[in-house]
Amino acid sequence: MAAATTNRITSAGLVPGLHRSEIMVCQSADNLNSRGGSWIGKDLLSYTIPLVFAQLIIIFIITRTIFFLLRPLKQSMITAYLISGIMIGQTVLGRIREFSDLLFPIEGRMVLETLGELGFMLHLFILGVNTDATMVKRAGRNEILIGTSCFVLPYVLGGLVVYTMPHIIFIDEVTQHCLIFISIMSAISSFPVITTLLADLNLLNSEVGRTATTSSMVCDFCSYFASLIMGFLGISKRFTRMGVFLSIAWAVATLTLVVIAVRPVILLIGRRIPENGSMRETQFLAIVVLALLCGLVAEILGQPAGLGTFILGIAVPDGPPLGSNLVSKLDVFCTGVLLPAKFAVSGMDIDLLLAGTGTTTAIIEFIIVLGYVGKFTGTFIPAVYTGFSVSDATSLSLIMCCKGIIEIAVFITLKENAMITSEALALLLGTMLIVTGTATPLVCYLYDPSMRYLGYRTNSILxxxxxxxxxxxxxxxxxxxxxxxxxxxxxxxxxxxxxxxxxxxxxxxxxxxxxxxxxxxxxxxxxxxxxxxxxxxxxxxxxxxxxxxxxxxxxxxxxxxxxxxxxxxxxxxxxxxxxxxxxxxxxxxxxxxxxxxxxxxxxxxxxxxxxxxxxxxxxxxxxxxxxxxxxxxxxxxxxxxxxxxxxxxxxxxxxxxxxxxxxxxxxxxxxxxxxxxxxxxxxxxxxxxxxxxxxxxxxxxxxxxxxxxxxxxxxxxxxxxxxxxxxxxxxxxxxxxxxxxxxxxxxxxxxxxxxxxxxxxxxxxxxxxxxxxxxxxxxxxxxxxxxxxxxxxxxxxxxxxxxxxxxxxxxxxxxxxxxxxxxxxxxxxxxxxxxxx
Incomplete structure (x- = not known):
């Protein structure tokens, strides 16, 4: 099919893809810069660079407007990103043909998606820099119990239901395949997501906040360990024993390379930064190049580029002077400008209206809700057992149920790899918005860290x-x-x-x-x-x-x-x-x-x-x-x-x-x-x-x-x-x-x-x-x-x-x-x- 506008010299058609038929776009090689074509009546948005600029501006305006409207409800910026992506997509504005053809045509997605992936990759690097993996060593018995329980209970509960449900009612093969991954995702409580939420709520250094921070790190380690086992089991079914061995060897080699070769270089750079000063331009560029290199290595090994940069970020010492300098230089532009493009492109394929009222929809939603119930219960019971009040345990459980950018990225990756359907993605994101959007104001209402000392009075000097x-x-x-x-x-x-x-x-x-x-x-x-x-x-x-x-x-x-x-x-x-x-x-x-x-x-x-x-x-x-x-x-x-x-x-x-x-x-x-x-x-x-x-x-x-x-x-x-x-x-x-x-x-x-x-x-x-x-x-x-x-x-x-x-x-x-x-x-x-x- 040919492009609709005469000024846009493009054509598009369906070709066989890795998992499904995909759209291939052919575009003129000279269609990059307008070179003042608007003065002679040409369509400015038919050129790549002006179109990308316009897309970024529109995404920024919509995202910030939504965030401004949601601030009284204590919603995070990531929620605004997701809602803006859904609005730009097929659920709202994407249904207006004139809007989508003008600002988000098929041929304009590739560059925007590349910028979004770059922003997401660097954002994961920032999250890795902020993460202190040694926190697990400082975790006490209570945090280990809560973190392990909030992962194991939804994981086991979801797995049992997914395994037994086909013996009770008929479930088609595609849906049954989706339910396996949905039950696994329900058990995740990502450390970067939890700490970002706690920072937005000003609860990072509260009693509940510190418990949630450490427990989410324990839960993260449990999920990484479980996903590693599931991944190797999946590889063993598709490849020979040698293939499994090579996969494990390459993963170990990558981690060893980061720890032995890359980390000492970063530590050397960090030692040369003044205690309260800023890093030099050459030092900053050297670390950014190393981040891009780790992303390239991850892609070569068949992993997402963001995983490589995230691992490198964990290897970077957190806090000042190195970590704080990197975050201050990268965070504003990557998170504020490039990252929303990731959600906008992903939201173009999301249609929340696909969530129907049939049996398949009910089954998928049941498994999703069951995962949240399992995580809430898996947090609440050990929290009360370890001495938390019912109100504080409820707040902690609600916090651990919240999901964010890590889970969204995994949902989208599963959809792109045909592991879940479009309907399942719509239900996952819709339920996540409802649960997270409801949990944050509830936590603000239920938990006030100052209540533990506002009602008490120590001796005055008098x-x-x-x-x-x-x-x-x-x-x-x-x-x-x-x-x-x-x-x-x-x-x-x-x-x-x-x-x-x-x-x-x-x-x-x-x-x-x-x-x-x-x-x-x-x-x-x-x-x-x-x-x-x-x-x-x-x-x-x-x-x-x-x-x-x-x-x-x-x-x-x-x-x-x-x-x-x-x-x-x-x-x-x-x-x-x-x-x-x-x-x-x-x-x-x-x-x-x-x-x-x-x-x-x-x-x-x-x-x-x-x-x-x-x-x-x-x-x-x-x-x-x-x-x-x-x-x-x-x-x-x-x-x-x-x-x-x-x-x-x-x-x-x-x-x-x-x-x-x-x-x-x-x-x-x-x-x-x-x-x-x-x-x-x-x-x-x-x-x-x-x-x-x-x-x-x-x-x-x-x-x-x-x-x-x-x-x-x-x-x-x-x-x-x-x-x-x-x-x-x-x-x-x-x-x-x-x-x-x-x-x-x-x-x-x-x-x-x-x-x-x-x-x-x-x-x-x-x-x-x-x-x-x-x-x-x-x-x-x-x-x-x-x-x-x-x-x-x-x-x-x-x-x-x-x-x-x-x-x-x-x-x-x-x-x-x-x-x-x-x-x-x-x-x-x-x-x-x-x-x-």
């Missing part, structure tokens, strides 16, 4: 005995955060009569890997000079090692008075707060110290270093189960290194306006009062008219007054402790008090929340830039002030104390818990007695 151990969690994003934190900890640890337990959490953004990490690093115990009982390990001079060594030095300076434990979190910024809150809950922290998202620039102003850190701080302030301190570092505390040598005093000022947050800040300052190298000034700002701030009721006024007087009487006669009482009538007087602090302190400590209706700050709230610091804290963080600021919050705003539960940290004694004080409503006595100033 309610803890000052002579017991103060438990602090300090968060470090990079080495610049360490000096100020070190001096802050130094003046917080006056001696053995007030011991300090510090948990250090090093936070790193997840880059170039698929799974989030949270692990305990080097643990230092009070009174011990050994690390984990085997002595101090030599430093490798990495940033993490230098941070750990610095806090080890702090522990040695306060020998017997301080304990330090190091943790490392590798997670996306969107869910990094989960690790912070989890560690604070498990360690029973009294306060969490997080760095401010702005740093001092070269001209002395504060500038945003990593804006995403602000989101982390906001989430911690909102969800933390304990008090939170936001440290605005201007270098003044870090510069005062002499406090460690006892040469000079670190001048600290406490601003007290009243309220729960200011009381918590004062309780923290009381920990510094006995330190010989710190001077403390308490500035009580009061309203002139009635001697008390108008934003507090009488009960709160009594609490504030008694607490301040208790502090004064306790430290009377201490020349390092001073007290000032400032009276103000409005925000102007408050500003005057704040400006008087210039040049008189290196660190100012205050509470976060103050009533915005108070006359003392009325009008200032309109200029607040960073609400996470509070009204006064935000003002002190402006360029008018040069000292560092610590803003303390006692409870997330809006959290009622009577609705919180107490939490007894693991391994802590009863003296570390004030559950009776926390569980009851606050009273004046309950605020004063536990502090014992």
């Amino acid at each position: 309610h803890s005995d000052p002579h017991t151990e103060l438990r602090m969690l300090v968060c470090v994003h990079n080495e610049e955060d360490v000096p100020t934190l070190m001096n802050l900890l130094d003046i917080t640890c006056p001696g053995r009569h007030r011991p300090l337990s510090v948990s250090v959490l090093t936070l790193t953004e997840l880059k170039g890997r698929a799974d989030a990490l949270l692990f305990s690093g080097t643990s230092f115990v009070r009174g011990s000079n050994k690390v984990n009982g085997i002595g101090i390990k030599p430093s490798k001079n990495t940033p993490a090692d230098r941070i750990a060594n610095t806090f080890h030095a702090f522990r040695m300076r306060h020998h017997g008075a301080a304990a330090v434990e190091i943790f490392t979190s590798v997670a996306p910024y969107a869910s990094m707060h989960d690790d912070i809150c989890t560690i604070s809950l498990e360690k029973g922290a009294n306060i969490v110290i997080v760095p401010y998202h702005k740093r001092v620039s070269f001209n002395g102003d504060l500038a945003a270093n990593v804006p995403a850190i602000r989101m982390v701080n906001q989430n911690v302030l909102q969800k933390a189960p304990c008090s939170v301190g936001v440290l605005v570092d201007r270098g003044k505390v870090a510069e005062n290194q002499a406090i460690r040598l006892g040469v000079t005093l670190l001048r600290v000022t406490m601003l007290f306006f009243g309220g729960p947050d200011d009381r918590e800040a004062l309780a923290y300052c009381s920990r510094m009062a006995d330190h010989t190298h710190a001077s403390l000034t308490l500035v009580w700002v009061r309203k002139t008219a009635d001697k008390y701030p108008s934003n507090l009721d009488d009960h709160e006024k009594d609490i504030d007054a008694e607490l301040v007087h208790k502090f004064r009487s306790t430290h009377a006669g201490n020349d390092r402790i001073s007290f000032k009482e400032e009276f103000a009538t409005d925000a102007v007087d408050t500003t005057r008090v704040l400006r008087a602090l210039k040049g008189h302190c290196e660190l100012c400590i205050l509470g976060r929340y103050h009533d915005p209706k108070s006359e003392l700050i009325l009008g200032i709230t309109e200029w607040t830039e960073c609400p996470e610091l509070g009204v006064i804290g935000d003002m002190l963080a402006t360029t008018d002030f040069k000292f560092s600021v610590l803003v303390v919050q006692q409870l997330p705003q809006g959290t009622a104390m009577e609705h919180c539960h107490t939490f007894e940290p693991m391994g802590s004694s009863s003296r570390h818990s004030q559950s009776s004080e926390v569980s009851k409503q606050y009273s004046a006595r309950s605020y004063i007695e536990p502090l014992k100033l």
